[in-house]
Amino acid sequence: xxxxxxxxxxxxxxxxxxxxxxxxxxxxxxxxxxxxxxxxxxxxxxxxxxxxxxxxxxxxxxxxxxxxxxxxxxxxxxxxxxxxxxxxxxxxxxxxxxxxxxxxxxxxxxxxxxxxxxxxxxxxxxxxxxxxxxxxxxxxxxxxxxxxxxxxxxxxxxxxxxxx
Numbered sequence: 001x002x003x004x005x006x007x008x009x010x011x012x013x014x015x016x017x018x019x020x021x022x023x024x025x026x027x028x029x030x031x032x033x034x035x036x037x038x039x040x041x042x043x044x045x046x047x048x049x050x051x052x053x054x055x056x057x058x059x060x061x062x063x064x065x066x067x068x069x070x071x072x073x074x075x076x077x078x079x080x081x082x083x084x085x086x087x088x089x090x091x092x093x094x095x096x097x098x099x100x101x102x103x104x105x106x107x108x109x110x111x112x113x114x115x116x117x118x119x120x121x122x123x124x125x126x127x128x129x130x131x132x133x134x135x136x137x138x139x140x141x142x143x144x145x146x147x148x149x150x151x152x153x154x155x156x157x158x159x160x161x162x163x164x
Contacts, residue, residue, distance in 0.1 A: 001161040003154060004105045005084035006146065009077040010097040013039060021077065024094045030087045034080040034146050036133035078133065080105065080146055102154070103146050106161070110136040110143040118145070121160045127153045 011017040018037070025032060081087045084100065091098045108114040115132070122129050127149055136143030149157070 002105050003102055004080060004146075006101050006103040006148070007079050007081065007084060007087055007091065008099045008101065009079065009091060011075050011077055013073055013075045017075075018077070021091070021094075021096060024090055024096075025081065025087055028083075028086060028090050030090070031082045032079050033082060034134055034144060036078040036131075036146075038076045038078075078146075101148065102151050103148050104154070104157070106134075106145045106147060108143045108145065110141055114143065115145060118147070118161070122147075122149070122157065125156055125160055127157055 009021060011021060022032070079087075080103070088098050088100055106118055108118070119129065130148040130150070132145055132147050134143065134145030
């Protein structure tokens with residue numbers, strides 16, 4: 001496990017926008033190591049649906065519809081790159097909205113149950129996982145997962161994963 005810098009980029013949800021962002025990075029020889037793309041509208045819609053199912057909806061449906069309308073134009077791209085400081089600089093220079101955050105990167109043996117072991121250790125330590133993304137190719141021995149937790153919990157989990 002290692003601590004790394006992740007970039008979150010807001011892109012217009014339109015054909016060609018991801019390509020433009022990738023070209024900005026390619027021109028500076030910055031390699032994307034991992035990526036997650038989330039349509040903002042779908043996230044808001046899922047939140048609305050889940051809150052309705054659980055009976056925990058606190059906002060009016062009209063508020064959600066307003067947010068859905070506003071969010072339908074954007075996607076959230078989370079990327080892990082080999083040169084995060086340079087990537088942030090060039091993306092900002094290309095007028096992208098960028099936020100950096102610290103994440104934990106796990107390179108795990110590519111076999112069933114490994115991610116579950118990691119999640120279990122977080123749970124046993126009382127540390128909530130905000131989100132995870134990652135993958136592996138079927139014929140590779142390692143998988144990579146990017147884990148976001150509250151930064152104040154980083155110290156608590158540092159020693160939990162020395163054997164992975």
